[in-house]
Amino acid sequence: MVLVETRALVKRFGAFTAVDGVTFKVNRGEVVGFLGPNGAGKSTTMKIIAGFLEPTSGEAFVAGHDSQTDPVAARRRLGYLPEGAPAYPDMTVGAFLEFVAAMRGLSRADARNRLAELVERVDLAEVWNRRFEALSKGFKRRVGIAQALVHDPDVLILDEPTDGLDPNQKHEMRELIRTLAPNKAIVVSTHILEEVEAICTRAIVIARGKLLADATPAELLARAPEPDPERQRLVRTTRLEDAFRHITLETAGS
């Protein structure tokens, strides 16, 4: 079942084309890694799917609802973690999540049950009464994830959920995403390649706004060129890194 779909998305900022004809689909049960160098257009594409930005042309659908023409229905089915995991700095974690739950239409009782469950799952109990601005990066990220999960959405769009986390926190975040995976369609942007092997069922590579590859991690690996022994002696790279460099540098350049 297709839960996320983009059709020939184009986004221009003035004369600059940030997203250039991106088309893909994500089914329930898939975790799609959205890969690309900085400035590739990952965040812009995600903002369009979430309905925060309007595409210059093309369409985006969440659970069959057009993000532009049917935004409220699309957003009901969507959990979105914006880049940098923003939240209101002067609110406590508890007050913030209760606000989001109420805005999502959960009754007081439903919200209490759901938040109790989430606090366990995302491990927020110890910071429940703390102000967001006083939290460490790891906790901020977790609040961002909790906020996206409040209404148990079918679709999750997570923009760099592990950015800035330490290795243990990264591991926990990946575990969380994996446990969520079977019942949802998840898109995770990252520029960390090990993340793709760790949690993704599929990887979409974009650079300079163009979609360059849409394949399983194994298929991507197969696209890696033969390792150059000279360069390997200088800096050891993984096969996936080789494939990524090959796709984003050489394919885009040609």
Place this chain on the structure above:
Amino acid sequence: MNKTLLVFRREFAGYFATPLAAVFLVVFLAVSTGMTFFVASFFDRGQADLTAFFLWHPWLYLVLMPAIGMRLWAEERRSGTIELLMTLPVRPWQLVVGKWLAAWAFAGLALALTAPLWITVNYLGSPDNGVILASYIGSWLMAGSFLAIAACISALTKNQVLAFIGAVVAGFVFVMAGFDLVLSAVRPWAPDIIVQAIASMSFIGHFQRITDGVLEAPALIFFTSLIVFALWLNVQALEARKAA
């Protein structure tokens, strides 16, 4: 609960999350009563009314309302929370109205704290309390107009200082609209109807008619429709930023 009310509650509480709210209320009280007594010579008038108090409101609001309204959208854009807010399953107008209501309620609180002044004039003499009540309502509506303009401009930028300056400039146009200085600059080249239209946008003109006597319909309709129009523009500004 209603989404507009939820936004209102969060935003209103936000004013009190920092000591800034208390500072603002103190400044408002000090300046509004200070102007009444020292600049407008409340005692020399020898009359028990609040004319001297309300006289300064358009000028006071010109600076203080942008200070309340500047953060409404600019701060959301700066911190990135606007992405959360605008991807919740609600209509933009619900957010716009909720935020403006919070600012308006905060202005109402500041105004309500001047009640001791009202009590004082009743102690000193026997003022026309109907006129004073009408003036309070008119003043609050005018504050709402300044705030709606400030909110709308705040939606255009992520810089609170720019939002403040923009709102003061826009407010200044409405405050000055009735003055001969402005009208005589327009009169030589514009048709009469334009001159009249500009004159009829004057905040001071409408507000003075309220403080002079009765709470008359045209002034109420003017401020109310200005608020509605500015909030509508606020929604349009948010939509336009999506396509930018």
